[in-house]
Amino acid sequence: MAVPSRTEHLLPPRAGIGLRPRHYREMLATLPAVGWLEVHSENYFGAGGQPIHFLERLRAHYPLSLHGVGLSLGSSDPLSAAHLAKLRALIARFQPAVISEHLCWCSVGGRYLNDLLPLPYTEEALDHVVGRIQQVQEALGRRILVENVSSYLEYAHATIPEWEFLAETARRSGCGILLDVNNIHVNAVNHGFDPLRYLAAVPSDAVEEIHLAGFDADGPCLIDTHGKPVADAVWDLYRATLERLGSRPTLIEWDTDIPEMPVLLGEAEKADAILEERRALVA
Amino acid sequence: MPSLRDTQTALAAALFGAAEAEAAGLLRGGALSPRRRLEIYRNNVLSTLRGALRDSYPVVHRLLGNAFFDHVATGFVQARPSLSGDLHEFGAEFADFLAAFPACADYPYLADVARLEWMCDRVFHAADHPRLETAALAAIPEEAYAELRFRLHPASGLLASPYPVLRIWQVNQEGYQGEPAVDLGEGGVNVLVTRRDFVLQLEGLADGEFQLLAHLGQGAPLGRAADAANHVEPEFDLGATLARHVLEGVIVGFDAAIPAESRSTR
Numbered sequence: 001m002a003v004p005s006r007t008e009h010l011l012p013p014r015a016g017i018g019l020r021p022r023h024y025r026e027m028l029a030t031l032p033a034v035g036w037l038e039v040h041s042e043n044y045f046g047a048g049g050q051p052i053h054f055l056e057r058l059r060a061h062y063p064l065s066l067h068g069v070g071l072s073l074g075s076s077d078p079l080s081a082a083h084l085a086k087l088r089a090l091i092a093r094f095q096p097a098v099i100s101e102h103l104c105w106c107s108v109g110g111r112y113l114n115d116l117l118p119l120p121y122t123e124e125a126l127d128h129v130v131g132r133i134q135q136v137q138e139a140l141g142r143r144i145l146v147e148n149v150s151s152y153l154e155y156a157h158a159t160i161p162e163w164e165f166l167a168e169t170a171r172r173s174g175c176g177i178l179l180d181v182n183n184i185h186v187n188a189v190n191h192g193f194d195p196l197r198y199l200a201a202v203p204s205d206a207v208e209e210i211h212l213a214g215f216d217a218d219g220p221c222l223i224d225t226h227g228k229p230v231a232d233a234v235w236d237l238y239r240a241t242l243e244r245l246g247s248r249p250t251l252i253e254w255d256t257d258i259p260e261m262p263v264l265l266g267e268a269e270k271a272d273a274i275l276e277e278r279r280a281l282v283a
Numbered sequence: 284m285p286s287l288r289d290t291q292t293a294l295a296a297a298l299f300g301a302a303e304a305e306a307a308g309l310l311r312g313g314a315l316s317p318r319r320r321l322e323i324y325r326n327n328v329l330s331t332l333r334g335a336l337r338d339s340y341p342v343v344h345r346l347l348g349n350a351f352f353d354h355v356a357t358g359f360v361q362a363r364p365s366l367s368g369d370l371h372e373f374g375a376e377f378a379d380f381l382a383a384f385p386a387c388a389d390y391p392y393l394a395d396v397a398r399l400e401w402m403c404d405r406v407f408h409a410a411d412h413p414r415l416e417t418a419a420l421a422a423i424p425e426e427a428y429a430e431l432r433f434r435l436h437p438a439s440g441l442l443a444s445p446y447p448v449l450r451i452w453q454v455n456q457e458g459y460q461g462e463p464a465v466d467l468g469e470g471g472v473n474v475l476v477t478r479r480d481f482v483l484q485l486e487g488l489a490d491g492e493f494q495l496l497a498h499l500g501q502g503a504p505l506g507r508a509a510d511a512a513n514h515v516e517p518e519f520d521l522g523a524t525l526a527r528h529v530l531e532g533v534i535v536g537f538d539a540a541i542p543a544e545s546r547s548t549r
Contacts, residue, residue, distance in 0.1 A: 042369040046408030049438065050481035053411075070368020076288040083368050108291035111364040113298060113328045114335070114373070117291075120309075125287050153320040154311045157284045192313070220314040221323065 010097030011036045011063050011209065011249035015271035018251065020258050024054040031061055032261070034268050036097065038065040038251050044094075045086045059094055065209065065251070066096040067178075071136065072112070073146065074105035074119045074129045084139050091140060098208060100145040100178045101136070103129065103169060120155035121165040126172075133173035145208055146170070147178035150186040150215075150224035162187065163201035170206040177202065179248075180211035181241050185234050186222040195237055204245045212238060212271060213253035227256035229267060235274070242278045250275065285309060298325050299361060332360045335370045340377060340400045342455040343393060355384060371408070375401065392446035392467065399448050399474060402440035403483050406476045409438035412535045420529070423539060429506030433499045434536040438478040441488075441497050445471040449487050477533060491516030492524050496533065 014035030019027065037058060044051055055064075071083055091099060104116040119125045137143055148166050160168070170177050179202060188195040212235075214228025230238075230252070242248070252267040285293070290309055297306030303321060310317035333356040337344050344352045359380050365373045378397035381387050423431065442448070449472045450465045473493035477484045488496070491512035498508035512519045528534045 042371065045369050045371065047410035047437065049408050049411070049478065051408070053481065068368075070370070072368055076286075076291055080368060086369070105291055106368055108288075108295045110366060111295060111299075112366060112368055112373075113295065113324075114331050114365050114368070114370050115324065115328045117294065117324065120285075120287065120290050122284065122287070124284075128287055152315075152323045153317070154313075155290065155309055156311050157290075157309065190314075218323065221320075223323070 011065060013247035013249055014275060015268040016062075016065065016249060016251045017264050017268050018253055018255070019055070019058065020254075021051065021054075022258060023261050023264075024050070024058075026261050028054060028057055030261075032265055034062070034265065035272075036063040036065060036249060038067050041066045041068040041087055041090055041099075042070050044090055055094065063097045064094055065098045065100065065249075066090060066094070067147075068099070068101045069116070070106060070112070070114070071101045072106040073101050073103065073132050073136070074125065075107050076105075076128070077107055077110065079132060079135060079139075084136065088140055091142075098145055098176075098178075099140065099142070100147055100209065102149050103146045103166060104149045116149045118149055118151035118153065118155075118162075119165070121158040121160040121162055122155075123159065126160065126165060126168055129169055130173045133169065133175045137173070137175065143174065143176055145176040145178040147180050147211065148183050148187075150180070150183040150190075150222075152190060152221055152223070154191055161193075161201075162191075163198040167201050167203050167206075170203060175206075176208040177206045178209045178211060179207045179241065179245075180213070181238050182211065182213040182215060182230065182234050182253075183224060185231070185237050186215050186224050189222045196240060199237075199241060199244055202245070207245050207248055210238070210241065210248045210250040211253050212250060212267075213255075225256055226253045229263075230270070235270070238271070239274060239278075242274065246282070247275050247278050294321075294324075297321050298328050299364075300325075329357065329360060331370070332365060332373060333357065335373045336360075336377060339374045339404050340397055342400055342452055343377075343381070343397050345455045346390070346393065346396065346451075351386075355381065355387065358384065371404075377401065392444070392448060392451065395442070395444040395446050395448045396451055399442055399444070399452055399476070399485075402442055402476050403485075406438045406440050406478055407481075407483060409436075409478070411438070412436050412532075414532045415529050415535050415537070417529065420537065423537075427539060429504060429509075430539070431505045432502055432538045433505060433508075433534045434538070435496065435500045436477065436533055436535045439500075439533055440476040441493065441500060442474045442476070443471065443493060443497075444474070447472055449474050449485060452485060475533070477531075489516060491519030495519075495521070495524060496528065499534070 012035040016036035016038055017034050019037045019039050044055055102116050106113055184195050184198050212230045213226045214230055215222045216225045250271045254264055293306040297303045307317035336356045363376050378394045381397050382394035387393050447465055447469045454463050473488040475486050475488050494515050495508050495512040498511050509521050
């Protein structure tokens with residue numbers, strides 16, 4: 001097998017936005033100055049029609065990131081050959097700059113929860129997920145990025161801190177990291193750790209993309225709803241992240257209560273301004 | 284230490300309502316109890332799956348109202364697990380479930396409304412296809428017509444119902460203006476679903492036209508499809524019907540080759 005190589009940063013180190021059906025026409029008519037687009041892979045598993053039509057046209061103007069929510073990388077079930085085949089076909093059709101999945105499990109015993117559940121951070125789970133990522137990378141013939149997920153629970157039998165689990169996963173599988181800064185903040189609050197300690201453990205070279213999003217609170221627990229502007233604390237953590245990693249392509253995620261385009265573009269501009277600050281500092 | 288398999292199995296069981304104690308025993312507490320933490324995930328899972336059903340079945344949702352729809356959808360989520368990481372595949376059996384759901388027994392048309400909505404969902408995402416080159420068809424000698432097998436557009440669907448589901452669908456579309464009442468006594472309907480410029484088009488078909496397209500869609504040769512149409516509608520005009528559906532892009536191809544079974548020595 002050809003060893004999947006590091007993606008040569010085909011996404012520009014600028015802000016990107018998630019492409020949503022309610023914005024299709026406006027996007028194509030106005031071609032706003034965002035660096036790149038991201039879509040949920042599964043939303044384009046259909047054979048044709050409106051989603052494929054608009055993605056094909058917009059792909060001609062923007063680099064693309066395919067972000068999967070359903071491959072269930074960490075499940076103890078076998079990988080779904082059908083799901084992988086659809087993903088492979090989508091990659092062939094749209095030639096994305098990067099492909100990402102979540103470091104989590106979504107199914108067991110053939111039954112899908114269609115949610116992103118955290119793994120128990122144990123040696124067994126680490127071995128398992130590393131093997132699965134390698135399987136996926138072989139099947140796709142290229143490197144993938146895995147994203148750290150938000151979580152509202154921890155397993156009593158976990159033996160590895162989440163940040164070490166993420167770093168080891170990348171080191172051993174050769175995958176890249178999609179670092180979700182909002183999820184670090186959410187988990188730091190939910191599980192009581194220092195987000196800067198998490199950040200310090202992340203292998204800089206592996207990080208090829210960053211996610212930013214908004215969260216909601218449910219009592220003492222922060223819930224990663226992707227339905228609000230990015231919180232101030234997360235912008236601060238984002239600055240700290242860039243300070244440590246350098247500039248990285250950064251996505252504004254907004255998946256529920258999706259706002260009008262200007263609101264989304266406003267968030268992207270904020271991220272771009274911080275990326276610009278960072279570049280000015282380095283120059 | 285519990286294995287990854289056992290951990291995931293226990294969690295999934297707890298999230299779908301049964302055997303919470305085992306999963307709770309695997310979790311840390313802290314600011315929230317393990318049961319509260321499981322509840323957050325249970326709500327997330329349920330609301331995602333119910334949301335997917337609402338997206339696929341907006342008319343059923345409107346007919347039942349929020350609370351009753353959620354009740355039915357919760358029952359469906361428990362009874363028919365999601366089997367794919369692609370949420371668009373979830374809910375295929377919702378019509379059958381509604382047909383057998385005791386609390387929906389007073390609304391016998393509901394299952395067919397759901398079948399129509401699932402068909403709409405499939406048509407919306409189906410493959411694109413160019414129109415039929417009429418020149419290619421003109422090159423076929425007339426005596427070969429009866430054996431032609433026409434192909435329908437991948438983004439098309441046909442549904443016959445003993446209930447006025449087309450009217451029910453229409454009056455429950457956003458922005459519908461007109462007579463909102465539907466007389467269930469008006470009887471059944473044959474519906475053709477297509478897509479034009481990404482917008483779903485639903486129309487009622489006469490019996491002959493419906494039989495013709497339904498048979499063609501199942502791969503029957505034109506002669507047999509026309510017989511079926513004539514059988515239900517003696518006045519059926521084959522030429523005009525074919526021409527219309529070729530022009531409108533419902534019939535998009537044909538196969539003049541004789542299938543293997545007819546070629547056998549008999």
